[in-house]
Amino acid sequence: xxxxxxxxxxxxxxxxxxxxxxxxxxxxxxxxxxxxxxxxxxxxxxxxxxxxxxxxxxxxxxxxxxxxxxxxxxxxxxxxxxxxxxxxxxxxxxxxxxxxxxxxxxxxxxxxxxxxxxxxxxxxxxxxxxxxxxxxxxxxxxxxxxxxxxxxxxxxxxxxxxxxxxxxxxxxxxxxxxxxxxxxxxxxxxxxxxxxxxxxxxxxxxxxxxxxxxxxxxxxxxxxxxxxxxxxxxxxxxxxxxxxxxxxxxxxxxxxxxxxxxxxxxxxxxxxxxxxxxxxxxxxxxxxxxxxxxxxxxxxxxxxxxxxxxxxxxxxxxxxxxxxxxxxxxxxxxxxxxxxxxxxxxxxxxxxxxxxxxxxxxxxxxxxxxxxxxxxxxxxxxxxxxxxxxxxxxxxxxxxxxxxxxxxxxxxxxxxxxxxxxxxxxxxxxxxxxxxxxxxxxxxxxxxxxxxxxxxxxxxxxxxxxxxxxxxxxxxxxxxxxxxxxxxxxxxxxxxxxxxxxxxxxxxxxxxxxxxxxxxxxxxxxxxxxxxxxxxxxxxxxxxxxxxxxxxxxxxxxxxxxxxxxxxxxxxxxxxxxxxxxxxxxxxxxxxxxxxxxxxxxxxxxxxxxxxxxxxxxxxxxxxxxxxxxxxxxxxxxxxxxxxxxxxxxxxxxxxxxxxxxxxxxxxxxxxxxxxxxxxxxxxxxxxxxxxxxxxxxxxxxxxxxxxxxxxxxxxxxxxxxxxxxxxxxxxxxxxxxxxxxxxxxxxxxxxxxxxxxxxxxxxxxxxxxxxxxxxxxxxxx
Numbered sequence: 009x010x011x012x013x014x015x016x017x018x019x020x021x022x023x024x025x026x027x028x029x030x031x032x033x034x035x036x037x038x039x040x041x042x043x044x045x046x047x048x049x050x051x052x053x054x055x056x057x058x059x060x061x062x063x064x065x066x067x068x069x070x071x072x073x074x075x076x077x078x079x080x081x082x083x084x085x086x087x088x089x090x091x092x093x094x095x096x097x098x099x100x101x102x103x104x105x106x107x108x109x110x111x112x113x114x115x116x117x118x119x120x121x122x123x124x125x126x127x128x129x130x131x132x133x134x135x136x137x138x139x140x141x142x143x144x145x146x147x148x149x150x151x152x153x154x155x156x157x158x159x160x161x162x163x164x165x166x167x168x169x170x171x172x173x174x175x176x177x178x179x180x181x182x183x184x185x186x187x188x189x190x191x192x193x194x195x196x197x198x199x200x201x202x203x204x205x206x207x208x209x210x211x212x213x214x215x216x217x218x219x220x221x222x223x224x225x226x227x228x229x230x231x232x233x234x235x236x237x238x239x240x241x242x243x244x245x246x247x248x249x250x251x252x253x254x255x256x257x258x259x260x261x262x263x264x265x266x267x268x269x270x271x272x273x274x275x276x277x278x279x280x281x282x283x284x285x286x287x288x289x290x291x292x293x294x295x296x297x298x299x300x301x302x303x304x305x306x307x308x309x310x311x312x313x314x315x316x317x318x319x320x321x322x323x324x325x326x327x328x329x330x331x332x333x334x335x336x337x338x339x340x341x342x343x344x345x346x347x348x349x350x351x352x353x354x355x356x357x358x359x360x361x362x363x364x365x366x367x368x369x370x371x372x373x374x375x376x377x378x379x380x381x382x383x384x385x386x387x388x389x390x391x392x393x394x395x396x397x398x399x400x401x402x403x404x405x406x407x408x409x410x411x412x413x414x415x416x417x418x419x420x421x422x423x424x425x426x427x428x429x430x431x432x433x434x435x436x437x438x439x440x441x442x443x444x445x446x447x448x449x450x451x452x453x454x455x456x457x458x459x460x461x462x463x464x465x466x467x468x469x470x471x472x473x474x475x476x477x478x479x480x481x482x483x484x485x486x487x488x489x490x491x492x493x494x495x496x497x498x499x500x501x502x503x504x505x506x507x508x509x510x511x512x513x514x515x516x517x518x519x520x521x522x523x524x525x526x527x528x529x530x531x532x533x534x535x536x537x538x539x540x541x542x543x544x545x546x547x548x549x550x551x552x553x554x555x556x557x558x559x560x561x562x563x564x565x566x567x568x569x570x571x572x573x574x575x576x577x578x579x580x581x582x583x584x585x586x587x588x589x590x591x592x593x594x595x596x597x598x599x600x601x602x603x604x605x606x607x608x609x610x611x612x613x614x615x616x617x618x619x620x621x622x623x624x625x626x627x628x629x630x631x632x633x634x635x636x637x638x639x640x641x642x643x644x645x646x647x648x649x650x651x652x653x654x655x656x657x658x659x660x661x662x663x664x665x666x667x668x669x670x671x672x673x674x675x676x677x678x679x680x681x682x683x684x685x686x687x688x689x690x691x692x693x694x695x696x697x698x699x700x701x702x703x704x705x706x707x708x709x710x711x712x713x714x715x716x717x718x719x720x721x722x723x724x725x726x727x728x729x730x731x732x733x734x735x736x737x738x739x740x741x742x743x744x745x746x747x748x749x750x751x752x753x754x755x756x757x758x759x760x761x762x763x764x765x766x767x768x769x770x771x772x773x774x775x776x777x778x779x780x781x782x783x784x785x786x787x788x789x790x
């Protein structure tokens with residue numbers, strides 16, 4: 009079936025396809041055969057149609073079982089198809105279901121979304137088979153295959169049902185019409201099959217994830233279309249980075265392994281039913297059991313984890329739309345130094361070409377005298393340079409004809425261009441090589457990072473070099489795009505770093521991603537945080553956003569509140585409509601800007617260490633409270649606070665006020681700015697400190713700090729302060745553990761500290777007699 013939206017590149021509601029009255033629907037009936045050792049069986053499906061029913065002047069379309077009316081009569085009225093379970097670990101189950109009696113057995117190409125090792129992962133689960141069910145169990149939980157009617161039931165290690173597939177017999181509403189059961193439907197338009205995987209939702213269940221979603225953090229009751237789109241906003245259901253993964257407060261997560269458009273109906277249509285509408289005729293579903301950390305760790309084992317970006321990338325990125333000349337770039341660098349504002353990256357957006365936005369990978373000869381010298385001079389000052397580009401080439405672009413002549417552009421099935429632009433086909437290896445050659449020339453010149461902008465508009469009506477249509481390639485395009493730019497950067501500069509906007513499952517392997525074109529409003533600031541938290545719960549360790557908003561010049565008051573929030577994310581970039589530079593706002597604002605940036609740079613040892621630990625585990629740097637405190641019921645309700653790494657709780661100010669309500673999870677907490685102590689497990693009304701943000705550190709944390717410097721290139725890692733946050737900071741009896749990842753030798757140190765000294769240092773599990781020169785401990789309120 010050809011799916012169309014009302015306008016070009018708008019999200020597709022896949023659930024609408026399941027409302028066609030003329031189509032046929034197939035519901036699981038029973039297991040006809042199953043091999044417990046192979047974990048493979050066959051499943052019979054019962055044929056249904058929607059039948060009009062008039063009652064009390066209202067027309068509805070409930071399902072009713074129906075015989076087939078097909079000729080010749082050799083087609084099965086109740087078809088059978090294969091299904092299979094695979095256990096990748098004690099916590100990860102893979103369920104694959106075919107909908108055709110004889111599945112396509114052609115060998116599939118390796119999936120870009122999955123780690124290469126996934127197909128080799130397999131662990132034994134205990135199995136008990138009876139006439140009624142087959143039960144597989146591990147130390148984490150169990151999976152039950154109910155034979156008749158067919159069901160998949162997932163339980164935790166205590167035997168509690170986490171979720172189960174919804175069968176037609178589970179429908180309890182009048183007419184059995186409101187909750188769509190687990191099913192597939194055959195279209196009368198083209199005889200294609202589409203699967204809708206329906207699962208039970210518990211009454212108080214909460215759902216999180218689905219990528220960088222700007223809507224409420226808890227997705228329960230929402231209906232989301234997973235289709236990469238240029239959202240042009242941070243306050244709609246559209247998203248630059250949809251990810252077909254979510255986790256539940258009940259202790260499980262799901263990943264739908266597909267690149268087709270999807271619609272997740274999280275109880276929006278029917279409250280106790282979670283329906284995953286896919287564009288596939290087969291289902292490849294990964295289920296994960298455990299706590300939020302365990303679920304995300306398992307998911308990122310399957311789809312990959314982010315490598316650690318370079319140290320300099322965690323410093324400030326100074327940008328606007330746009331710096332357009334060598335003079336402007338050098339002037340910004342000089343003023344940053346003059347005003348004592350730390351920074352590591354100066355980004356050139358759309359104006360470094362001869363014609364703005366017309367990307368040809370060449371600096372303007374009129375406005376840039378010597379790009380190579382400029383780049384080397386800036387690096388001596390401590391600055392890297394990032395450059396904007398995009399994969400769409402207008403007819404006036406000097407590269408347009410070359411892209412068309414060499415077959416690098418996406419075409420339609422009849423050979424024409426789908427749009428006015430030539431859009432690079434990243435499924436074509438020759439096109440990727442050509443594209444990477446363009447980037448390599450800039451990276452070899454001294455450029456440090458490439459901004460991988462756009463990528464959300466791969467045409468649905470395109471036919472790609474991969475042999476797939478746009479229906480399968482549209483969502484995959486950002487992943488291919490991220491991969492191409494990241495791999496050439498790694499090859500030339502030996503660093504894993506891009507600055508990307510669009511993404512799909514697996515894109516977390518190519519950091520960093522930022523939040524798109526946020527409005528300059530309080531609501532957009534709050535929505536940006538929700539989006540970052542949602543992306544973090546979808547496997548992305550690193551994320552940024554445009555501090556102050558993008559669309560217009562940021563109002564000073566808003567910019568002032570957004571600044572410390574932006575500095576307390578993994579990556580920090582000031583970008584948007586000019587001015588973004590602090591000196592354009594006056595001395596008072598510039599002082600606040602400097603203090604906010606100095607806060608980030610003082611915390612760089614903590615940030616870099618947390619980044620290393622997060623990358624290794626697949627955890628996000630920005631974490632929901634429940635990610636760190638899953639046993640604290642209150643933590644599941646908060647969406648406007650976050651944990652920055654494992655130890656610092658952050659509550660931004662989303663409105664012009666001097667204090668706000670803050671929820672503190674159980675335990676003791678210390679205000680980073682004021683030193684005040686709070687007991688957790690309750691709400692407080694807390695005032696801002698010197699900076700308009702609230703930061704609290706959990707008791708027992710040891711936070712490493714660096715001395716002030718204008719760039720990470722000049723920070724002295726031999727002279728660090730380890731600040732101990734504890735109730736009795738004068739005690740020498742208590743011992744605390746601190747971690748520090750040293751960029752000089754890329755080693756993770758573990759320190760045992762008291763309130764007055766560092767007693768031991770461990771490096772690579774070998775005890776050293778003394779700590780690094782200058783490393784010392786301070787009390788948090790000293």
